[in-house]
Amino acid sequence: MNYIIAPSILSADFGNLQRDIEMINQSEANWFHVDVMDGVFVPNISFGFPVMAAVKKHAAKPLDVHLMIVEPDKYIEEFAKAGADRITVHYEACTHLHRTIQLIKASGCKAGVALNPHTPVTLLQDVIEDLDLVLIMSVNPGFGGQAFIHNTYKKIKDLKNLIQGVNEDLVIEVDGGVGLQNIATLVSAGANAFVAGNAIFATENPTDTIAKMKQLTSNAVSI
Ligand SMILES: O=C(CO)[C@H](O)[C@H](O)COP(=O)(O)O
Numbered sequence: 001m002n003y004i005i006a007p008s009i010l011s012a013d014f015g016n017l018q019r020d021i022e023m024i025n026q027s028e029a030n031w032f033h034v035d036v037m038d039g040v041f042v043p044n045i046s047f048g049f050p051v052m053a054a055v056k057k058h059a060a061k062p063l064d065v066h067l068m069i070v071e072p073d074k075y076i077e078e079f080a081k082a083g084a085d086r087i088t089v090h091y092e093a094c095t096h097l098h099r100t101i102q103l104i105k106a107s108g109c110k111a112g113v114a115l116n117p118h119t120p121v122t123l124l125q126d127v128i129e130d131l132d133l134v135l136i137m138s139v140n141p142g143f144g145g146q147a148f149i150h151n152t153y154k155k156i157k158d159l160k161n162l163i164q165g166v167n168e169d170l171v172i173e174v175d176g177g178v179g180l181q182n183i184a185t186l187v188s189a190g191a192n193a194f195v196a197g198n199a200i201f202a203t204e205n206p207t208d209t210i211a212k213m214k215q216l217t218s219n220a221v222s223i
Contacts (some may be wrong), residue, residue: 003217004171006033006064007209009055010046011144013195017051021058022199027210031064033175033195034084035194038069041093042142049082056083064176066114066195068141069093073100080107088112090137091119101130112173116141116170117149121159125168129148133193137178144197148177153189160190183213187220 007029012020024032034052039045046068056063069075071090073096079087084149087109094100097113104111112133113124117140124134136155139146156172163170174191179199186194196213203209 001192002030003187003209003214004030004173005213005217006031006173006193006195007200007206007210008033008035008144008175008195008197010035011201013201014051017054019165020206021055023206024210025058025060025205029061029210030215031062031086031193032059033197034063034065036065036067036069036079037142041070041090042068044142044219052079052082052084054092059083062086064088064173064195066112066135068114073103076100076103076107077108080104080109084109086110086112086133088114088133090114090116090141091123092116098127098130101127105130112171114141114175115155117151121155121162125162128162128170131167131170133171133173135173135175136197137176138174138178142175145202146177148182153185156186156189156191158220180209180216181211184220187217 019069037044037046064086065084070093087104091113101111109134114135116137138148138152171193172191173193175195178194178196200206200209
């Protein structure tokens with residue numbers, strides 16, 4: 001199994017963004033995780049299309065775009081044009097989730113749905129076959145550097161059960177408070193993609209930290 005490491009550029013140094021993008025290009029990371037926040041769905045504003053286009057210009061790996069915004073349907077086409085490879089919307093932000101998933105696919109991107117810590121995975125039962133990825137938020141979305149919520153392990157197991165015999169290739173991605181201290185346990189629980197911001201960018205040698213995370217995933221025993 002190839003486990004995915006997706007550094008969150010939310011924790012990058014925006015004054016040296018090209019340098020940090022180059023670091024990810026040269027590292028063992030697999031995807032760029034791009035957190036878009038609107039100040040409405042979450043209590044923070046991050047960045048929009050111009051920054052994303054700048055990331056795309058230099059990134060040599062796929063862009064995994066996490067939309068923490070209300071009314072995502074309005075912007076899916078534009079995010080696809082700006083270079084998204086995967087677009088993940090929030091279950092809690094979509095009134096017509098099935099339609100939103102179809103819009104993402106029609107834009108040529110892989111489709112993901114993110115779940116806040118309070119949202120059970122069972123609510124995805126009727127769309128699970130249509131999805132490429134489910135992003136389990138292991139913090140309340142809005143900020144990097146928060147403490148990991150322990151109930152995430154149970155949610156990963158619930159999701160593993162939900163996809164059994166239905167969509168076993170689904171990517172189970174975890175986002176928030178992920179790092180060297182818990183990545184192996186997350187693999188054991190059944191996750192296969194890992195977003196990390198502070199755990200990478202706040203270390204002295206981010207390239208080395210990514211390599212260590214990757215190593216931990218390959219040593220861990222998945223169930
Ligand atoms: O989606 C996010 C915040 O809403 C970030 O991707 C997430 O918090 C990563 O940051 P860290 O690894 O520092 O917790």
